[in-house]
Amino acid sequence: MSKIKISAVAYTNTKAFIYGLKHSDILNKIDLSLDIPSDCAAKVISGEVDMGLMPVAAIPLVPNANIVADYCIGSDGAVNSVFIFSDVPVEEIKTLRLDSHSRTSNNLAKVLLKFYWKQEVEFTADPAAKTDAMVLIGDRTFGKKDDFAFAYDMGQEWKNFTGLPFIYAAWVANKEISQEFKAEFNAALKFGLAHRKEVLQDLPQTENFDLEDYLYNKLQFEVTEDRKKALNMFLEYIEQL
Numbered sequence: 001m002s003k004i005k006i007s008a009v010a011y012t013n014t015k016a017f018i019y020g021l022k023h024s025d026i027l028n029k030i031d032l033s034l035d036i037p038s039d040c041a042a043k044v045i046s047g048e049v050d051m052g053l054m055p056v057a058a059i060p061l062v063p064n065a066n067i068v069a070d071y072c073i074g075s076d077g078a079v080n081s082v083f084i085f086s087d088v089p090v091e092e093i094k095t096l097r098l099d100s101h102s103r104t105s106n107n108l109a110k111v112l113l114k115f116y117w118k119q120e121v122e123f124t125a126d127p128a129a130k131t132d133a134m135v136l137i138g139d140r141t142f143g144k145k146d147d148f149a150f151a152y153d154m155g156q157e158w159k160n161f162t163g164l165p166f167i168y169a170a171w172v173a174n175k176e177i178s179q180e181f182k183a184e185f186n187a188a189l190k191f192g193l194a195h196r197k198e199v200l201q202d203l204p205q206t207e208n209f210d211l212e213d214y215l216y217n218k219l220q221f222e223v224t225e226d227r228k229k230a231l232n233m234f235l236e237y238i239e240q241l
């Protein structure tokens with residue numbers, strides 16, 4: 001049987017899932033690559049891999065997209081790794097630099113600025129551009145919150161806007177995946193989440209950042225009904241951008 005090709009996010013938020021996959025027999029049935037989120041999306045879209053933990057904003061671009069696991073990268077309010085960092089308060093943001101690693105959070109910033117804060121903002125993907133504010137996600141944000149005049153946690157801002165939790169990345173396949181494989185995959189992810197203590201022990205200490213709080217409280221990993229509702233709402237907002 002040929003192996004199922006999988007791309008997963010290379011950030012700390014995915015370490016428990018990777019721990020689960022590596023401590024399960026499923027490891028022999030998959031071909032796993034770890035990538036930045038925008039590359040996960042590109043690989044699932046192009047068919048280079050069969051499934052990936054990919055930014056949900058890219059789901060509409062995936063042929064035959066289907067969510068194949070009960071777990072995700074989510075939050076209910078603040079997530080502490082998805083930010084708009086800004087020199088000015090949000091009402092004064094005129095220009096914003098997007099994060100080349102991101103697909104979901106770049107769109108979340110656009111949705112929040114347009115529909116929640118009602119700001120007209122010019123966006124750029126040029127990493128050298130000088131702007132009022134920028135989107136930054138993942139491990140590169142750890143401990144950076146106090147370096148900026150304003151730090152907007154977009155998980156929290158989405159909750160303020162909609163009252164809902166959020167889902168940043170989901171396990172999405174571009175083809176039919178067997179029930180048997182899905183069950184084994186879910187069990188491996190669940191095992192990893194149950195062993196976050198071991199995962200924490202292996203992580204390098206990070207200054208000004210509470211990794212335990214991040215892995216146990218800020219990040220939430222279940223695909224709940226409210227999170228699905230948030231996903232549909234988010235994708236509808238993206239269509240109206």
Ligand SMILES: C=C(O[C@@H]1C=C(C(=O)O)C=C[C@H]1O)C(=O)O
Binds near residue numbers: 011055056073106169
């Ligand atoms: C919570 C996070 O969620 C992520 C944000 C993503 C995005 O913005 O496209 C994609 C995958 C997740 O890693 C994070 O990276 O900090």
